Amino acid sequence: MTSPMAQVHSAPKEITVPKRQEEEEPDSLVKYFSVVWCKASKKKHKKWEGDAVLIVKGKSFTLKDLEGKDIGRGLAYKFKELEKIEEGHRVMIGGKEVEVMGIISPDDFNSGRCFQLGGGSLAISSSSQAAKKCFSNPFKSVCKPSSKENRPNGFQDCKPRHDPHAQNSLVMSRPDNNHQWMFNKSCSPIVDVVIDPYLVYHLRPHQKEGILFLYECVMGMRVNGRCGAILADEMGLGKTLQCISLIWTLQCQGPYGGKPVIKKTLIVTPGSLVNNWRKEFQKWLGSERIKVFPVDQDHKVEEFIKSPFYSVLIISYEMLLRSLDQIKNVKFDLLICDEGHRLKNSAIKTTTALISLSCEKRIILTGTPVQNDLQEFFALIDFVNPGILGSLSSYRKIYEEPIILSRQPSASEEEKELGEKRAAELTCLTGLFILRRTQEVINKYLPPKIENVVFCRPGALQIELYRKLLNSQAVRFCLQGLLGNSPHLICIGALKKLCNHPCLLFNSIKGKECSSTWDENEERSLYEGLVNVFPADYNPLMFTEEESGKLQVLLKLLAVIRELRPTEKVVLVSNYTQTLNILQEVCRRHGYAFTRLDGQTPVSQRQQIVDGFNSKYSSDFIFLLSSKAGGVGLNLIGGSHLILYDIDWNPATDIQAMSRLWRDGQKHPVHIYRLLTTGTIEEKIYQRQISKQDLSGAVVDLTKTSEHIQFSVEELKNLFTLHESSHCVTHDLLDCECTGDKDHTGDSLEKVPISRNCQLGPHHQKSSSLKPLSMSQLKQWKHFSGDHLNLTDPFLERIRENVSFFFQNITNQSTVI
Ligand SMILES: Nc1ncnc2c1ncn2[C@@H]1O[C@H](COP(=O)(O)OP(=O)(O)OP(=O)(O)O)[C@@H](O)[C@H]1O
Ligand SMILES: [Mg+2]
Known part of the structure; x- marks a missing residue:
């Protein structure tokens, strides 16, 4: 069969026949070319319609546009012509005329780089490599440091504000030639940007690294022309302090003539954290250095706009939507979105509102891993660095589809390889502006954590x-x-x-x-x-405590804490308001001073309640918390005992609660007690939480609720069974040979690698103490029955009578606090 085009003089020969899969040459070499294409025509001077990638494999070819979509494919009947194809050639294929512009290496194709406009215009700026990790005195400064430290705001000269040569100084990367070419039009002298030593004194090593990373990102030094970053450090690593350090630095300094990089910053955060941000600014910088304006009922955005005094606006996501028109009128130079994983849906109002702000330097803060869903991942990336991954449709074709395809059990070797390469490329590209560190980096600064799972006998x-x-x-x-x-x-x-x-x-x-x-x-x-x-x-109002196994254990626990640690406090968590009411009544009956935060607590009062509890002068013994209602981001370091009264399907809820106490600033060893009623549905939920982890590697994602759970009839049968004779069904399932009569720890050699079910694959994933526990990890915990003779833990000793089984794990046992 000959194409009509084959007759056209001056046009190259059409070498296409309809595609027949079985004719493909299995062993033939695959070649890739960058081409331009247009519809076949007789015109001498072609008007090329676009760039494309031509893939030739034996007799078959595929033509893909730069969005990754197939725009032509078929089999060439003149195999030889395809074989000879090289730079400058023009051929007719699939009804299109193409001119070969260059050869693409298999690596560039597999990684997807050849689809990026300009064949890789997302080049990594050399400065990020050259200047990596130059914490102290990296260069001989062109300008000598200013003799007077702490000059008034806005003062500019060509001297660094702080001494870059001082011991422990934290100096930011210098701009490379390319950066200077783009951003230093006035040829100002280059000045070292040095983090205020006052802050450096307090910074943890990972925080120093984080600040350097954020600086390079927002300055456009990591990816040419892009100023966005995602700081996805696990909970409690001090993302707030890292941002505050960045804001303070950029507001007073800059690499070009010392001119400050930013004037105004917008921080958008969940309502319950607006005041926490204000407090953190105050904690780290005092009230004189920087003027922040938290928006609340009494302090409206108008006031911020009118006053030249304030440089940082802190506002909740809800309030932002209400005041969007006013906010749009302010020129913000830096935008920080705290708990920013909520922007993973680009269709929601909050995201569109924030996108509409013209600010280029954008930072998302989140404690939640961002790579687990490729669509959500795209939304977050596209928010901080718009367009970096191309359009959504090209992203799907070039990255998402091959990656997902390669993870299917039926994937061919070729598909697997392509998917892996694309995933690696995506990780590599986005890794330039995403930083995630796990809790391990901070563990050594934290006191011991004693976690207990307590199986309470039902009444x-x-x-x-x-x-x-x-x-x-x-x-x-x-x-x-x-x-x-x-x-x-x-x-x-x-x-x-x-x-x-x-x-x-x-x-x-x-x-x-x-x-x-x-x-x-x-x-x-x-x-x-x-x-x-x-x-x-x-x-029901006169309920007795003996009627509930867990309540009995709770009361004994509270009594022993009070007795053995009279100055320490307890955070008591339930996911249900009605249960909190009961626990509150119990506190009242026993004369325990308490405070409470749940979904009904007005946002404006939350920080006050938290501060009250954390204060060493507070007389509150118990903090009643509905973890779902407002736990995210809170610091409850005033408490050193956490009791999880009930269990949620989603392990993230409990992990959130746990990391409220065991975080920087905690002075006491932290005791965590998870109460479960032996043999009941609570054990089943716990088992589901942990047994699924090995398989699905579920990640900490608070957005997943129980409505998302599908149950098979088999699973329901298991859920609806009461195991009356077992001390601990969970232990029975562990395949552990012990009888619980002495401390037993499972085979510790069997350390299981922790894996996460991440669509981007296992690369990059570090183990994490905030990941839900798995069955095999639980087996490594110390465990013993309530009848065990010598309980060394005085708290457990006191509750054993009502407890059938314990699991215990101690982290940082050696930490001296
Ligand atoms: N270098 C430090 N030294 C002492 N305390 C610190 C340091 N950095 C942070 N902190 C304290 O640690 C606590 C946790 O910090 P922060 O609230 O910023 O965590 P986060 O990373 O935002 O966590 P989350 O994801 O839970 O919001 C705060 O009380 C903060 O003041
Ligand atoms: Mg936070």
Whole structure:
């Protein structure tokens, strides 16, 4: 078959026949060319329509545009012509005329670099390599340091503000020639930018590195012409301090003639952290150096705009949306989005609002890994460095599709290789402006952490009610797979309430009796006959502590902490407001002073409550916290004991809570107690949390809620079983030979590598103490039954009577604080 185009004089020969897969030459060499193309025409002077990549493999060829889309493919019947193809050649293929501009190396194709406009215009700026890690005295300064330190704001001369040669000085990278060419039009002298020694004194090594990284990013020194960065350090590593150091530096200094790089900074953060930012500025820089303006009910954006006094505006995401028009009128030079993983969805209002701000220097702060979903990853990258990965459609074709394809079990060797190379390229490119360090970098500065999983024996009333619930018609229906209206979620909810305290279940039953929706079948059939199990005169307001196994353990625990550590405080966490009410009532009954933060606490009061608790003058013994409602980003270092009263499906919720206490600034060893009711659904949820980790490597992502969980009937059967005779079903599952009668630690040689299910693959991933625990890791924890004779831990000793089993793990045992 000959194409009509083959007749055209002056045009090169069409060498295409329809594609027939089976004709492909398996062993033939693949060649890649950069080409320009246009539709076939008789015109002598071609008007090329675009750049493309031509892939030739034996007789077959594919033509891809720079978005990675196929714009032509087929088989060449004149194999020889394709074989001879080289620079300058013109050929007709697939109805298109192409001119070969150059040869692309397989490496450039596999990595995807050849698709980037200009064949790699995203070149890494040489300065980032040349000037890496020049913390102290990297250059002989052109300008001698100013004799007077701490000059007033805005003073410029060509001397560094601080001595770059001083011991321990932290000097930022110098701009390279390219940077100077672009940004130093007035040929000002180059001046060293030196971090204020006042701050350097406090900085941890990883924070120094982080500041240097942020500086290079926002100055456009890492990727030419791009000024965005993502600081994704794990929780508690001091992302706030790193940003404050950067702001203070850029506001007073700059590499060109010492002229400050920025004037105004916008910090957008969750409402509960607005005041935390203000406090951190004050903590690290005092109130004189920098004037920050936190927006709240009494302090509106207008005030900031009118006053020349303030240089930093701190505002919540919600308030930003409300004041967007005013904010757009201010010229901000630096934008920082705290807990910025919320921008992973580019369609939401917050993201579009922030994108509409013209500020080029953008930083996202997040404690959540950002690489686990390639679409969300794109949104975050595109926010900080717009366009760096091309359009969304080209990103999908060049990176996402090959990467995902290569992870399918059915992927061919070729697909695997391409996917891996593209993933590596993407990591390499984005790694220039994403920094993530794990908690390990800070562990050595933290006190010991003693984690305990405590399996509490259920009370008699709990067991009786539990059995009855499991025998209900509603549960039987679930086990037959009749899950139409999600009755299993109602059953799970009832069992969880019962584990916390039977009175919660009683309230639900009574609530349903009175409500007009009592005709909801599932719920009625679940509660049928349950009231009769409670004593006839049962009054939920007068609940007793013996009715709940966990509550008994909690009370003993509080009493022993009070007795053995009278000055230490406890953070008590539940995910349910009703449970917090019970715990609050218990505090009241026992005369324990408490404070409380939950979803209902006005944002404006949150910081005050946190500060009150952290203060050494506070008389509060207990901080009642709803972790889901507002735990993110809070510092609760005033407490050194954390009790997780109930368990959430999402391990991230608990990890969030744990890292509120065990963080920089904590003075005492931190004790963590996770209370679970033995043999019940709580153990099952815990097992699900940990057993899935080995397989899915689920990451800390707070956005995943229980509604996302799908259950098979098999799983429901397991969930709806009560194991009355086991001391600890979790231990039974571990395949551990011990009987729990002495301290036992599983085979410690069997250290499991921690892997994360990241779409970008395992490269780059470091182990993390904030990753959910896995079954095999739990086996390495010390474990023993409640009947064990010699408990060395005085806190556990006091609660053993109500406890069937313990797991314990100590981190940083040797730290001397
Ligand atoms: N170098 C330091 N020395 C002492 N304390 C520090 C240092 N750096 C940070 N901190 C303190 O550590 C605590 C945690 O810092 P920060 O709130 O910035 O963490 P983060 O990285 O933002 O964590 P999250 O992801 O949980 O928000 C704060 O109380 C902060 O003041
Ligand atoms: Mg933070």
